[in-house]
Amino acid sequence: MAKVRGDISIDIENCKGCELCVVACPQNAMALAKDINKQGYHYAVLVEDVCTGCTNCSLVCPDAVITVYREDKKTGEKVPVAEVRNVTGDIRITVGAEEEAEG
Amino acid sequence: MEKSMQEIEHHHDEMNIVCERPSTLLDARMHYCPGCGHGVAHRILMEAVEELGIQEQTIGVAPVGCSVFAYLYMNVDMQEAAHGRATAVATGIKRCFPDKYVYTYQGDGDLAAIGTGETVHTVNRGENILIVFINNAIYGMTGGQMAPTTLIHQKTSTTPYGREASFMGNPLKITELLAQLPGAFYVTRQAVNTPVNVRRAKKALLNGLKYQKLNKGTCLVEIVSNCPTNWGMKPVQANEWLVENMLPYYPLGDMKVPSKEDIENA
Amino acid sequence: MGELRLMKGNEAMAEAAIRAGMDAYFGYPITPQSEVLEYLTREAYNRTQCTVLQAESEIASINMVYGAAGAGARVWTSSSSPGISLMQEGLSYIAGAELPCLIANINRGGPGLGTIQPSQGDYFQSVKGGGHGDYRLIVLAPATVQEMADFVQDGWDLADKYRNPVLILADGALGQMMEKVELRDQIERGTRATPSWATTGKTADRDRNFVTSLFIKPEEMEQVNLRLQEKYKLIEANEIRVQEMETEDADFVIVAYGLSARIGHKVMEIMRAEGIKVGLIRPITLWPYPYATVAKAADHVKGFLSLELNAGQMVEDVRLAVNGRCPVGHYGRMGGIIPSPEEVVEVIKDMYSKIQ
Numbered sequence A: 001m002a003k004v005r006g007d008i009s010i011d012i013e014n015c016k017g018c019e020l021c022v023v024a025c026p027q028n029a030m031a032l033a034k035d036i037n038k039q040g041y042h043y044a045v046l047v048e049d050v051c052t053g054c055t056n057c058s059l060v061c062p063d064a065v066i067t068v069y070r071e072d073k074k075t076g077e078k079v080p081v082a083e084v085r086n087v088t089g090d091i092r093i094t095v096g097a098e099e100e101a102e103g
Numbered sequence B: 001m002e003k004s005m006q007e008i009e010h011h012h013d014e015m016n017i018v019c020e021r022p023s024t025l026l027d028a029r030m031h032y033c034p035g036c037g038h039g040v041a042h043r044i045l046m047e048a049v050e051e052l053g054i055q056e057q058t059i060g061v062a063p064v065g066c067s068v069f070a071y072l073y074m075n076v077d078m079q080e081a082a083h084g085r086a087t088a089v090a091t092g093i094k095r096c097f098p099d100k101y102v103y104t105y106q107g108d109g110d111l112a113a114i115g116t117g118e119t120v121h122t123v124n125r126g127e128n129i130l131i132v133f134i135n136n137a138i139y140g141m142t143g144g145q146m147a148p149t150t151l152i153h154q155k156t157s158t159t160p161y162g163r164e165a166s167f168m169g170n171p172l173k174i175t176e177l178l179a180q181l182p183g184a185f186y187v188t189r190q191a192v193n194t195p196v197n198v199r200r201a202k203k204a205l206l207n208g209l210k211y212q213k214l215n216k217g218t219c220l221v222e223i224v225s226n227c228p229t230n231w232g233m234k235p236v237q238a239n240e241w242l243v244e245n246m247l248p249y250y251p252l253g254d255m256k257v258p259s260k261e262d263i264e265n266a
Numbered sequence C: 001m002g003e004l005r006l007m008k009g010n011e012a013m014a015e016a017a018i019r020a021g022m023d024a025y026f027g028y029p030i031t032p033q034s035e036v037l038e039y040l041t042r043e044a045y046n047r048t049q050c051t052v053l054q055a056e057s058e059i060a061s062i063n064m065v066y067g068a069a070g071a072g073a074r075v076w077t078s079s080s081s082p083g084i085s086l087m088q089e090g091l092s093y094i095a096g097a098e099l100p101c102l103i104a105n106i107n108r109g110g111p112g113l114g115t116i117q118p119s120q121g122d123y124f125q126s127v128k129g130g131g132h133g134d135y136r137l138i139v140l141a142p143a144t145v146q147e148m149a150d151f152v153q154d155g156w157d158l159a160d161k162y163r164n165p166v167l168i169l170a171d172g173a174l175g176q177m178m179e180k181v182e183l184r185d186q187i188e189r190g191t192r193a194t195p196s197w198a199t200t201g202k203t204a205d206r207d208r209n210f211v212t213s214l215f216i217k218p219e220e221m222e223q224v225n226l227r228l229q230e231k232y233k234l235i236e237a238n239e240i241r242v243q244e245m246e247t248e249d250a251d252f253v254i255v256a257y258g259l260s261a262r263i264g265h266k267v268m269e270i271m272r273a274e275g276i277k278v279g280l281i282r283p284i285t286l287w288p289y290p291y292a293t294v295a296k297a298a299d300h301v302k303g304f305l306s307l308e309l310n311a312g313q314m315v316e317d318v319r320l321a322v323n324g325r326c327p328v329g330h331y332g333r334m335g336g337i338i339p340s341p342e343e344v345v346e347v348i349k350d351m352y353s354k355i356q
């Protein structure tokens, strides 16, 4: 069991199903969906509730569609540690706790 | 066990979202093929600009190549240069506005074939700009022809039997070449194929932008990248091919780093 | 009255550029205009702290001009024919991205490496679009050192007004000859308003600016072209410059620009003294071309001679304007040979005798 509990959300309509996140996830928590999105891609999904919020998936995602959350140890709340989005418009990047994230 | 779309949306509702996508964010999906390294490179470059808080002072130059539309994704002022001329355009900008952060973003054909002259002389003059060089060993935009960086025996649409050195010359290690020039201040080769490499590449881009303030010379960050489409591979496979074939010939790491004095005395 | 000086054409241009508040010059040496870069490297930075850079090629120079102009600088370059040929790609991009800037071509003889002697062989390249695509340069053709100087600031003002590149087309003789020139007063750098479209850094109060000539959607590309054509029509309507001399009562008209116009003027004087009513039309803007002025003269003259230092280029525009109403001849020398007025007088007499 991982020490830190994390979670991710995926902007599935903008996912291109490249699978790079899937192979980058050290927890094997991700997979491509059987369904396709409007672009026609099998989008990525979280399939196991074992995410540690390590941010690996979002780091390698070429389309910047993964937001990563990690539980705040004190409050127990999940806070985003890496939100990277399509870079058009004002970008918002919040990256925290890098040292734990190296995978 | 895969979650349905409804489940995912429901799941989102329960999230404790502190950071939300700002309403100013344009919904422009990048046109790159699935798994293309350009997307990651764009993102980390923009992250670097954001983290340094220099969006207002940054001017980018887009190349001709797959990233010709970089200015549709990067939310900084940008100019689209003619094929290979990005560093000349950047020179024009930087010489007139030395307080700005100026970068070029160029592919291997752009930087190391048609634009070799401009590249060499820009670095030789030590222009205080950052050159971001995306080496995917192929001409992506025009459909997969041989690039100066195409590997020996690599098949492309113009080397259908593989590149032969005797006929087409050897893959050009332009970054090594440029690192020799006194005008180069910081030269490094990175990749974006793994989470660790993405972090390192981003750090390099942060440095490359930051060092401009020292007025010490040109910063060059090569990013060994992929082209799943024209390599004829799935993205995951392409990144494996990259590790097995590209990285031995184009080893990652710093080629020229500023000395402590360089940074402290500035 | 501004300051009077005896100067070479090339130096007068360079001096005028400093005084017009230039922000930057990028250039590469080539005869017969290297004095421009030499003069500027000597004078410009010390006086106004502007940028002067010797580039590694004309390809680099014109793209540096692109970058500087795109970022809002008052910028220029100069070269001579082979160098201007190298710049054509960049000029097309500059026209496509609608960047205001100035280019001077001190025309030498071609084709190929040709000769360093004066020529007007680049007329086609200058006015018909030397690069790719549907675009126009505003082309100013000085005939004196005074105009070489004046057209620098005038050119920049036109470039700013229309967001269009402006070309000064002179020849090697004008670049090298010394004449008295009255210089305008120094304009302080930075007093020119920075264009709102320039890439000066995206601030919070505006969207990002981008400079591009790429319009991949057919409809968009067509719209851009239509808008450019509208702009060119406006320039044609407002900016034609032409000098007419004694055309009102003329039976025969010489059409000539730049150095040729000076010869044409002498020819006119000689022939008038002999009782032959010759007039002169000197186009100052080669694009937009003064078709109407030539056409008007065609109402009453018996013939035209297009006098050029080339094998016959502008004569095509004279013929377009005259539209077959009377004979249009051409006379030109090449290789840097300047025709003598007497030589031209004979040509006109010969042509005139056949017309009558």
Ligand SMILES: Cc1ncc(C[n+]2csc(CCOP(=O)(O)OP(=O)(O)O)c2C)c(N)n1
Residues within 6 Å of the ligand: B064, B065, B066, B067, B083, B106, B107, B108, B109, B110, B111, B134, B136, B138, B139, B140, B141, B142, B147
């Ligand atoms: C003067 C000129 N020649 C050729 C082209 C066609 N062209 C467009 S992109 C390109 C090569 C791009 O390859 P690279 O720089 O490696 O970028 P990539 O697409 O691989 O990212 C070529 C040859 C052009 N646009 N302009």
Ligand code: SF4
Residues within 6 Å of the ligand: A006, A007, A008, A024, A025, A026, A027, A028, A029, A030, A046, A050, A051, A052, A053, A054, A055, A056, A057, A058, A068
């Ligand atoms: S954050 Fe880490 S653990 Fe969670 S899904 Fe992404 S890669 Fe897997």
Ligand code: SF4
Residues within 6 Å of the ligand: A010, A014, A015, A016, A017, A018, A019, A020, A021, A022, A043, A044, A057, A060, A061, A062, A063, A064, A065, A066, B035
């Ligand atoms: S890396 Fe990004 S685009 Fe690729 S499958 Fe994962 S979420 Fe989708």
Ligand code: SF4
Residues within 6 Å of the ligand: B031, B032, B033, B035, B036, B037, B038, B066, B136, B140, B141, B226, B227, B228, B229, B230
């Ligand atoms: S063609 Fe290659 S380089 Fe271009 S977007 Fe597709 S994968 Fe990327």
Ligand SMILES: [Mg+2]
Residues within 6 Å of the ligand: B107, B108, B109, B134, B135, B136, B137, B138, B139, B140, B147
């Ligand atoms: Mg390439």
